[in-house]
Amino acid sequence: MKDTLKYLIDLQEIDRQLFEIEEKKGSLPQQVEKLESEAVDLRSELDTTKAALEENRKELNTIHGGLMDAVEKIKKYQDQLYLVNTNREYDALTNEIETEKSKMMEMESRQTELQEAIETLETAINSSEEQTTAFAEQLEANRDELKEKSDLTDARQLELEKEREALVPKVRERYLRKYNRILKARRRAVVPIERSACSGCHKQLSPQTIYDIQQMNKLIECENCGRILIRMEKED
Numbered sequence: 001m002k003d004t005l006k007y008l009i010d011l012q013e014i015d016r017q018l019f020e021i022e023e024k025k026g027s028l029p030q031q032v033e034k035l036e037s038e039a040v041d042l043r044s045e046l047d048t049t050k051a052a053l054e055e056n057r058k059e060l061n062t063i064h065g066g067l068m069d070a071v072e073k074i075k076k077y078q079d080q081l082y083l084v085n086t087n088r089e090y091d092a093l094t095n096e097i098e099t100e101k102s103k104m105m106e107m108e109s110r111q112t113e114l115q116e117a118i119e120t121l122e123t124a125i126n127s128s129e130e131q132t133t134a135f136a137e138q139l140e141a142n143r144d145e146l147k148e149k150s151d152l153t154d155a156r157q158l159e160l161e162k163e164r165e166a167l168v169p170k171v172r173e174r175y176l177r178k179y180n181r182i183l184k185a186r187r188r189a190v191v192p193i194e195r196s197a198c199s200g201c202h203k204q205l206s207p208q209t210i211y212d213i214q215q216m217n218k219l220i221e222c223e224n225c226g227r228i229l230i231r232m233e234k235e236d
């Protein structure tokens with residue numbers, strides 16, 4: 001029975017490591033996926049900012065054209081002022097000049113707004129481009145690292161599976177069935193006693209049970225959770 005218990009302890013250690021590997025493997029692709037989706041978000045944010053910059057630049061160009069037109073018109077009206085004969089003509093031209101001047105003021109104020117917006121967008125694009133580049137580099141490095149980790153993990157998993165295969169035939173069928181059943185239900189089938197209790201469910205154990213466990217002469221299950229109880233590892 002001592003041997004059986006020792007094999008079960010070894011088996012439990014192998015299965016514990018296999019569980020850990022399964023968990024790690026499960027999260028690896030998710031980590032890469034998360035980084036990739038963050039990279040896509042950054043890229044699309046940058047594209048939106050660039051499109052806004054382009055719009056503002058176009059409008060600024062239109063305003064430049066409008067201002068130049070207004071200057072031309074004012075000059076033309078002012079030249080015509082010397083040629084008018086009637087007060088009515090004079091007033092009409094003066095009105096036109098005032099209208100153009102007030103249009104110019106509006107355009108100049110919009111021009112200032114646009115210049116400020118363009119400056120802000122350019123700064124945002126610069127920092128966003130830096131961020132995107134840094135992120136792409138980080139993603140690349142992480143992909144390599146994850147690939148390396150995953151290869152290592154695969155190798156370790158194979159090793160553990162071989163160890164398990166070698167160990168399983170040494171355990172008697174009925175104990176193995178029991179072990180596998182508890183493992184499936186409880187994740188850990190073999191647990192040490194800790195402070196006079198089952199370390200799986202913390203149920204207190206009687207001194208007689210603890211004594212029996214320490215003898216390692218029979219397979220003792222926790223009466224509460226059903227796990228196979230063993231003495232503390234350090235007491236081996």
Ligand SMILES: [Zn+2]
Binds near residue numbers: 202203224226
């Ligand atoms: Zn228990």
